[in-house]
Amino acid sequence: MVEKKMDCVKIGLIGYGTVGTGVVKILTENSSLIKKRLGYDIVVEKICDIDISTDRGVKIDKSVLTTDINEIINDPEISIVVETMGGIDLAEEMMLSAIRAGKNVVTANKALLAEAGEEIYKAAHEVGVDINFEASVGGGIPIIRTLKEGLVGDKVEFIFGITNGTCNYILTRMTEDGMAFAQALKEAQELGYAESDPTLDIEGLDSAHKLAIIIPITYGVKVDYEDIYTEGISKVDPIDIKFADEMGYKIKLLSILKDTKDGLEARVHPVMIPFRYLLSNVNFNLNAIYIRGEAVGTILLYGQGAGMMPTGTAVVSDIIELSRNVISGRKKRVPPLSFDYADIKKVTPKSMDDIVTNYYLRFSALDKPGVLSKISGILGDANISIASVIQKGRGAGEEDVPVVMMTHEAKESDIRKAFDEIDKLDIISKPSIFYRVEDTTIKRGGRKDEWR
């Protein structure tokens, strides 16, 4: 093999906002470390943005700044194009232009990949360029690389992810400090952890984007982002956080991906997890992804899921990975989606009706005799077996009493069926509430010593 000796790899960057600035900062401030590791330079040849006048506090020659994307696309010396502009439509257009011009691409744009990834992966496959996107899931956490390389020979049984720092911050404040949702959200916004329109985060859509991205890499299949069941945290009631705490659980917004014998589970919703699981101790705006591999067993990766520098670090790792290929004239050392693009078929995740897990149930009942027997009778008829119950006296000034139960494994359609019936009872004063629970000790055949 003849290797062209190059003393640098040139990159073009589209979007000089928060993440773009982080990338340029790391590449310039750590340039001597990077050169020492690689033996050549990574040169930021062009940066394209509509705003090229604002000072980003980074030492960079002004001549690299441009408002014309074609200066990047048409520069034959640029071999890697980094998209850090965000948004979907324009970002997609620019990514596709770069790919069609034969550039390898790096992106941190999870919304783009989840909603328009199909077009982009296909184009990269057809042209034969590389596409890397470590920063799109879990920010600085090396989750994509771990799935594609560390666990390349293993079968993943399931993944639980805390991949939205906004939700985790809000839930942590609600749990540790008894805050209401609205108050915790307001604080998250003030701290810059939440957008002024927080919908994408708090309704779980951002977590679903990230889940959509890791599905092909994990299982070699793809799902439509819209087919992922998604439920956010805006309806989480402090009373359930309190009961969960009494029973030894925390409520976390989890992205769940599971390979089951009757189909793929891909879902985002609040989950109760026991204190002893490390994931329940992941707090504030930190992210973590728990992977259970058939051979590797337990893996948890934890870190900053967002922010200029953590996300920038992941983008830089992608740039450097691709630069190693560019330097050796090699492409697609690792398939972008871990499997051959042509082999990746679309599947529909299991319906939530068919999910089997443990449930936390809370009923608001009038303080009358026979309540527990009526509720448990209906649950029993629906095949739902109760593991534990909390029933307390009525608080001062309250009309109803909460009846809280933890179930053994049950089918979600059975829970919903029972709820329909229970909520019609005249002793029930408000719609009943359930949370899904992950706890091996109350699973059939579950092991008490499993701490995860």
Added chain:
Amino acid sequence: MVEKKMDCVKIGLIGYGTVGTGVVKILTENSSLIKKRLGYDIVVEKICDIDISTDRGVKIDKSVLTTDINEIINDPEISIVVETMGGIDLAEEMMLSAIRAGKNVVTANKALLAEAGEEIYKAAHEVGVDINFEASVGGGIPIIRTLKEGLVGDKVEFIFGITNGTCNYILTRMTEDGMAFAQALKEAQELGYAESDPTLDIEGLDSAHKLAIIIPITYGVKVDYEDIYTEGISKVDPIDIKFADEMGYKIKLLSILKDTKDGLEARVHPVMIPFRYLLSNVNFNLNAIYIRGEAVGTILLYGQGAGMMPTGTAVVSDIIELSRNVISGRKKRVPPLSFDYADIKKVTPKSMDDIVTNYYLRFSALDKPGVLSKISGILGDANISIASVIQKGRGAGEEDVPVVMMTHEAKESDIRKAFDEIDKLDIISKPSIFYRVEDTTIKRGGRKDEWR
């Protein structure tokens, strides 16, 4: 570039024990998954062991088994040699033979790399072959790959590792269940977490091996394994676990690597860490490595640090990584030690005398007036400032009372100097005890909101 189309990469395995069996199990049981990901097969061409008659419960053609290492070394079709035999001298000899025969090598052997790595890295550098060793640190945890690739563009500020499952299991049982050290060790031995001669684990030597391996990868320098300060857990007293708990800390055996302005810190010893640090919640035989990067911030990687299948998974990831290079006729895509071998200079870690950290101090004093004033006077004269004190009454039947203190940041030589003086006091009945503490809230300028 002309790519030779190959339909397989052939490997030879030396040592068909626990880890070797795990590797072969994964490669055979997951062969279709691996082929789907790679587009070619990984073929176990030869397995060399002194015992080729015992059935390992793996489906493999008997003709691959041999007792003659030369069948691997001299087979021109074998491009990757996997060393899973363990031990040092013979393993070194075999690794060097394989390297000199132009084979790429994979090993899980931390003792070998820590104690004889120099020769092996040098030989691999001279011959120009690859050497991968993901499994040598943290078993199934992708720590080496994360340091070499995920954080390739970042500067590591420090690393705290729980990298010995035996010690972590023993400390967990002592902490959670009040066991004495000997009892917890016995249980760990019964469960197979500890060897019948547990010295290497409980005295911290195994952790020091692993620390020695990650130093070059992290900082581009090397240290002699013997120069790493190493203190195990055999002297950890349940009374200090109890006091730590009262003050909100857990005792963990940590491997610490830190880049400070006056030198490199590389040390292994018990440390108190606050409950709110995720690392303090890493229990039983699980391992975790916490990395603080200048740009990436917080990263923690958690998982099974040992065992047939977790370690096997990491070895397989290395085999597959090298196979991608073999298939494309490429070598050293990533330098084995993350930096050019020729640039890696030896350094001596900072003396423990020069360590500056927080300390937990416990004095055994006679129950007489003036004790606290005498002790704190000597500490003050030695420049040691006290953050908090616990002094309790004498227990029934006890002659002395424990006086427990948490200090602000102090220099270890000052602590030792003060201890020399304090232990000479006639009110002190037993040698005084200290533990190093990692807690940002009691550091000067430390941030209360830092949870790690």
